[in-house]
Amino acid sequence: MSRQGQDRERRGSFWRDNSLTLAFGGAFLIVLLGQALAGHAEFNEELTVDGLQRISLGQYVTTSDFAVDVTENWQSEFLQFSLYIFGTVWLVQRGSPESKELHKIGTESDREQRVGDHATQDSPRWAASKDWRQGVYARSLGLVMGGVFLLSWAAQSITGMAAYDEQQLRRLQAPVGWGDYVVTPDFWNRTLQNWQSELLAVAAMVILSVYLRQRGSPESKPVGAAHTSTGVEG
Incomplete structure (x- = not known):
């Protein structure tokens, strides 16, 4: 496979492999923007009723x-x-x-959780430790x-x-x-x-x-x- 083909495959794999996070992260930003727009409109309505000066969207998101x-x-x-x-x-x-x-029920055994002596080569480094790092990482x-x-x-x-x-x-x-x-x-x-x-x-x-x-x-x-x-x- 050519270099360009490999790059395209890696990019495609990135989007596929992280699609759940990317989709919900993108949706979060869209909804947050929508909330800012709706909140800005409502806030300015309240200011108008109170006889106060309306503010910009940029000013509203810092309120x-x-x-x-x-x-x-x-x-x-x-x-x-x-x-x-x-x-x-x-x-x-x-x-x-x-x-x-x-x-x-409970925290399960070290064997079930694959920590300490039961950690594998693919286990996170702190999971394989036998000191405070394992306790912190486990929680x-x-x-x-x-x-x-x-x-x-x-x-x-x-x-x-x-x-x-x-x-x-x-x-x-x-x-x-x-x-x-x-x-x-x-x-x-x-x-x-x-x-x-x-x-x-x-x-x-x-x-x-x-x-x-x-x-x-x-x-x-x-x-x-x-x-x-x-x-x-x-």
Whole structure:
């Protein structure tokens, strides 16, 4: 095969091999832009009603109003995945592909996890170590997801406070500090309305996948698998 043909094949393989991440990453950017446009229009409507000057899109995306709307969604999504990652270590659902097999409850043995002496040549380097690196790497996904959740929740509280204080000033009322804001109904309403939807989505996915199928999806069992088959992916 010619050099150009090999380059084309590598480029084609890259797009194919990373299509899931690229597709959802691209969709995220499109939707984020759409949110910015819609939020900008709504924000300017509010300014007009209050008799204030309208702002540009560039100015809007640097406002606390836009930032809090973004971060409150991010924190709930990362909470969902953090809870699911940690919860599925010990919790199971008979018949769901979203659950591990019933007899594998817990952190499993070193042999099953292929760590330490049971690591293979293809195993990540830290998985083969026998010191603190193995312990950190063995929990790295949950730690990172949990860390991003906490950071985005903190960002939501700060940007939410700024947006709340802007509203307070427009009403000629005194602004509040961060400590006062995080106990307001505004903060917890923003937080809990996202948490409940994420938890409902996870619970629905876990139980519906026991009885329903999607051919070809790893989130579903094979179409002909028994309802009681657990931890089996299509």
